[in-house]
Amino acid sequence: MREEARRERQRETFSELYARFAAGEPQGLATPTTPELTGEQLYGGADSAAAELHREPEPAMADAEPQPAPESLLGTVPASGAAKARKKRSKRRRNLVMLATFLIFAVVVAGSFYFIRSLVKQFNPDDYPGPGGQAVEFTVEDGWGPALISRKLEELDVVASDKLFMDALEDSKADNVVIHPGTYPLKLQMPAADATEVLVDNRPDKVFYIGLKANLRLQASLAEIAKGSGLDEKKLGELANQPEKFGLPESVKNLEGWLHPGEYRFALDTSAEKVLTELVDSTKTALQDAGVNDLGEGYRALKVASILQAEATPKDYATVAGAIENRLNPNNVETHGLLQTDSTVIYGLDRYSLQFTATEKRDAGNQYNTYVHTGLPPTPIGSPATSAIDAAVNPADNGFYYWVTVNTQSGETKFASNYAEHQVNQNEFRAWCAANAEVCK
Structure with missing residues (x-):
C-alpha cells in the first residue's frame, strides 16, 4: 500500500512539472515533503511509524536536467519567440496569397481589356488617317455590288475594312449611290470616305464603263x-x-x-x-x-x-x-x-x-x-x-475547202481538200454531238 501511494505522488509531481514547463514557468528545486502515514502506519505500531519517519527522502523531479527550449529555423529561441516566428510566417503567407491574388486579378483585367478592345475594333475598326500611300488602279467589274466591292477594297488594303467603306457609302451625300463598272485611281490605305468619293457617282467628272x-x-x-x-x-x-x-x-x-x-x-x-x-x-x-x-x-x-x-x-x-x-x-x-x-x-x-x-x-x-x-x-x-x-x-x-469543228468544247477542227474527206470529218462531229446532246442543241 505504501508503495502505491508513493507512486501516485510521483505521478502527480510529474504532471505538475510538465504543466509548468509547458507554460514556460521557471523550474526550481522541489521541496522535500514529509511522507504521509497510511492507515497501516497509523495502526501498525510505533516501530513502523519511526522507521517510515527516518527513511531517506527520494530525489524530486526537479533534480532532472532542464529541457532545452524549442528550436526555430533561426536557432534556439525562447517559447515566446517561437510564437512570434509563427506569427511572422503566417503574415508572410498572407502577403504572398494577397500578392498572387492581385497578380491573377491584374492578368484577368488586362486580358479582358485586350479582348474587349479587339472585339470593339472588329466591329468598329480604326480608319486610315489619310491621305493614302501608293497609287493603284481599282477595277469594278460589271455586276459587282457594294458588298463585293467593299471586300475587294479591303483585300487590296485600299480601305481598313469593308465595314468602314459600307458605312461611308451610307453617309455619302450623293443623290444616287451607284458605283459604275470601270477602273478608278485610288491609293493604298486611304480613308474610306475618300475612296467612296472617288467611286460613287456623285460628280460630273466620273466615268462609266463598257465591256464588249x-x-x-x-x-x-x-x-x-x-x-x-x-x-x-x-x-x-x-x-x-x-x-x-x-x-x-x-x-x-x-x-x-x-x-x-x-x-x-x-x-x-x-x-x-x-x-x-x-x-x-x-x-x-x-x-x-x-x-x-x-x-x-x-x-x-x-x-x-x-x-x-x-x-x-x-x-x-x-x-x-x-x-x-x-x-x-x-x-x-x-x-x-x-x-x-x-x-x-x-x-x-x-x-x-x-x-x-x-x-x-x-x-x-x-x-x-x-x-x-x-x-x-x-x-x-x-x-x-x-x-x-x-x-x-x-x-x-x-x-x-472544208473544215468542221469535231469537238465544240475543245475547239478541235479538221480540214479537208475534197467533199469525201469532209464527210468523214462530219460523221465524227455527228458522233460527238450524239454523245453531247446538251451542247449540240
Missing part, C-alpha cells in the same frame, strides 16, 4: 452599251443604222462588225454618238494596223473576220481564212463559189443554235444562207477581235 466581248452581234453590243452607260438603247439603235455618221462608205449597211471588242471608259456626260464613234474608230485602227486603209476593203475583211470568230479558234484562224478564200473563188470545183457556213445561216435566222432544218438550209429568203447565195453575207455576223481581223487580211495559202 468578241463575236457579239450588233443588238447585243448595243444592249451592253446601254447597260454600262445608261444611254437609251433605242437611240443607240437609230445611230447604228446611220453608218455614214461615222465616216463609213455607202456599202456599209449598219454598224454590225464595227463596234470593236474591248473595255472602254467614258465621262458620264458622253453622248451616244461619241460612244459609238470611239468604238468604230477602234475598228478602223485595227484594220489599219493589219494593213488595210481602204474602208471598203476593210468591210470585206470584217465579214471574213466575223466568220472566223464564229467558226474557228484563234490557232486555226489563218487556216480557215485560207479555206474561205478558196471557196469564194467562183471557179472552184468543190463549192462553186458557195461559202456554205452554218454560222451565217443561223445569224440570218436570228438564232444562236447550231442546228437548223433541211428546209431552212434551202431557204433562199435568208440572205445570210451561204448554202444558197454565193459570196460573202451582206454584213459581218458579229464583232471580230483583232486577231481575227489580222487573219482575214493575211489568210494562209492552202488547198483546203
Whole structure:
C-alpha cells in the first residue's frame, strides 16, 4: 500500500512539472515533503511509524536536467519567440496569397481589356488617317455590288475594312449611290470616305464603263452599251443604222462588225454618238494596223473576220481564212463559189443554235444562207477581235475547202481538200454531238 501511494505522488509531481514547463514557468528545486502515514502506519505500531519517519527522502523531479527550449529555423529561441516566428510566417503567407491574388486579378483585367478592345475594333475598326500611300488602279467589274466591292477594297488594303467603306457609302451625300463598272485611281490605305468619293457617282467628272466581248452581234453590243452607260438603247439603235455618221462608205449597211471588242471608259456626260464613234474608230485602227486603209476593203475583211470568230479558234484562224478564200473563188470545183457556213445561216435566222432544218438550209429568203447565195453575207455576223481581223487580211495559202469543228468544247477542227474527206470529218462531229446532246442543241 505504501508503495502505491508513493507512486501516485510521483505521478502527480510529474504532471505538475510538465504543466509548468509547458507554460514556460521557471523550474526550481522541489521541496522535500514529509511522507504521509497510511492507515497501516497509523495502526501498525510505533516501530513502523519511526522507521517510515527516518527513511531517506527520494530525489524530486526537479533534480532532472532542464529541457532545452524549442528550436526555430533561426536557432534556439525562447517559447515566446517561437510564437512570434509563427506569427511572422503566417503574415508572410498572407502577403504572398494577397500578392498572387492581385497578380491573377491584374492578368484577368488586362486580358479582358485586350479582348474587349479587339472585339470593339472588329466591329468598329480604326480608319486610315489619310491621305493614302501608293497609287493603284481599282477595277469594278460589271455586276459587282457594294458588298463585293467593299471586300475587294479591303483585300487590296485600299480601305481598313469593308465595314468602314459600307458605312461611308451610307453617309455619302450623293443623290444616287451607284458605283459604275470601270477602273478608278485610288491609293493604298486611304480613308474610306475618300475612296467612296472617288467611286460613287456623285460628280460630273466620273466615268462609266463598257465591256464588249468578241463575236457579239450588233443588238447585243448595243444592249451592253446601254447597260454600262445608261444611254437609251433605242437611240443607240437609230445611230447604228446611220453608218455614214461615222465616216463609213455607202456599202456599209449598219454598224454590225464595227463596234470593236474591248473595255472602254467614258465621262458620264458622253453622248451616244461619241460612244459609238470611239468604238468604230477602234475598228478602223485595227484594220489599219493589219494593213488595210481602204474602208471598203476593210468591210470585206470584217465579214471574213466575223466568220472566223464564229467558226474557228484563234490557232486555226489563218487556216480557215485560207479555206474561205478558196471557196469564194467562183471557179472552184468543190463549192462553186458557195461559202456554205452554218454560222451565217443561223445569224440570218436570228438564232444562236447550231442546228437548223433541211428546209431552212434551202431557204433562199435568208440572205445570210451561204448554202444558197454565193459570196460573202451582206454584213459581218458579229464583232471580230483583232486577231481575227489580222487573219482575214493575211489568210494562209492552202488547198483546203472544208473544215468542221469535231469537238465544240475543245475547239478541235479538221480540214479537208475534197467533199469525201469532209464527210468523214462530219460523221465524227455527228458522233460527238450524239454523245453531247446538251451542247449540240
